[in-house]
Amino acid sequence: MATETEQPRQRMEIDIEKRQDGLNYVPTNTSEALQGRRIVRTIIHALRHDPLMYGLDMDQEGWVDVRDLVIALQFDRPEWENVEWRHVESAIQANDPYRFDIRDGSIRAAYGHSIHVASPYLRAEPPDTLFHATTPEAVSRILKTGLEPMQRQFVHLTEDLEYASRVASSRQSDTILLVHARGAHLAGIRFYRGNYHVWLALRVPPEFLGAG
Numbered sequence: 001m002a003t004e005t006e007q008p009r010q011r012m013e014i015d016i017e018k019r020q021d022g023l024n025y026v027p028t029n030t031s032e033a034l035q036g037r038r039i040v041r042t043i044i045h046a047l048r049h050d051p052l053m054y055g056l057d058m059d060q061e062g063w064v065d066v067r068d069l070v071i072a073l074q075f076d077r078p079e080w081e082n083v084e085w086r087h088v089e090s091a092i093q094a095n096d097p098y099r100f101d102i103r104d105g106s107i108r109a110a111y112g113h114s115i116h117v118a119s120p121y122l123r124a125e126p127p128d129t130l131f132h133a134t135t136p137e138a139v140s141r142i143l144k145t146g147l148e149p150m151q152r153q154f155v156h157l158t159e160d161l162e163y164a165s166r167v168a169s170s171r172q173s174d175t176i177l178l179v180h181a182r183g184a185h186l187a188g189i190r191f192y193r194g195n196y197h198v199w200l201a202l203r204v205p206p207e208f209l210g211a212g
Contacts, residue, residue, distance in 0.1 A: 036091035039083070042076060043069065043092070044099065047109035062108035062117040069107060098195040111194035114151050126181035126191040126199055130157040133167035136175050139211065147179070147204040154192070154200035157181070163197060177209055184208040 046069070051058040054072035058064050066085050073080050073088065092100055101108050108117075132147060132155070147155045157179055158164050164176050184204055185191055192200040 033094070035079070036094050038077075039073065039080070039088060039091040040095040040099075042073065043088070043107075044109065044112070046072065047100070047107070048112045049114045051115070058108075058117075060117060062113065063106040064108065066102070066105055066107050098198075111154070111156065111198055111200060113153050116153065122193050123190055124193050126157075126185055127159050128180070128182040130159055130179040130181040130199055131161055131164035132157050132177045132179055133164045133171065133173070134175050134177055135171055135173045139175060139177070142177065143206055143209055143211070146206045147177075147201070147209065149202065154194075154202060155204055156194070157191075157199040157201065157204075158197050159199065160197040177211065179204055180208045180210065 046054045046056060047058075047062065047064065051064065054069075054076065056064045056068055056072055066088075070083065070085050070088060073083050075081075089102075092102075099110055099112070101110050134142060149155050158167075161176070165174070168174055168176055181191060181199070184201075187205075187208070189201055189204060189208070194200050
């Protein structure tokens with residue numbers, strides 16, 4: 001018999017079966033919401049950083065079959081052994097769906113890869129200003145050398161200041177750099193759309209950066 005401390009770890013599918021309604025599912029308790037976030041974090045790790053760890057066959061643009069992803073999740077945690085794609089899709093919808101592209105039975109991370117994938121991004125003209133969250137310790141170096149992708153394929157920028165602030169807060173920081181994106185674009189720096197607010201660049205030189 002499960003103890004009180006074991007109750008929060010009961011399989012999410014028990015309650016999801018009762019409350020699931022297509023893409024309109026919203027977690028109704030803390031345990032379900034936590035499981036949904038865990039699923040999304042696992043998918044992010046698999047699709048951005050280490051598909052082989054999960055036994056996923058990824059094509060050159062980062063796509064994997066959703067059926068393979070579900071199987072990978074079922075094997076990743078005992079409490080996920082009965083998870084189905086509809087549960088996964090609902091977790092994604094409840095936890096920032098713009099991180100992923102889903103099409104024709106396949107899924108990929110929309111941005112954030114540390115593994116090499118052929119660029120699926122649309123080159124576009126950016127707005128005047130973009131934002132980049134960082135730490136106070138990194139500011140002086142960045143303002144001297146520019147923004148580099150570090151362990152990822154691209155530098156990640158956003159046109160949403162509130163989003164940048166949340167990212168900074170997650171790093172125990174309030175440091176946000178201003179990126180003079182229009183000027184950089186006119187100088188020949190290529191920008192790509194990641195989703196409706198995320199922009200990507202291979203590099204941003206220091207002359208187009210400013211402290212927020």
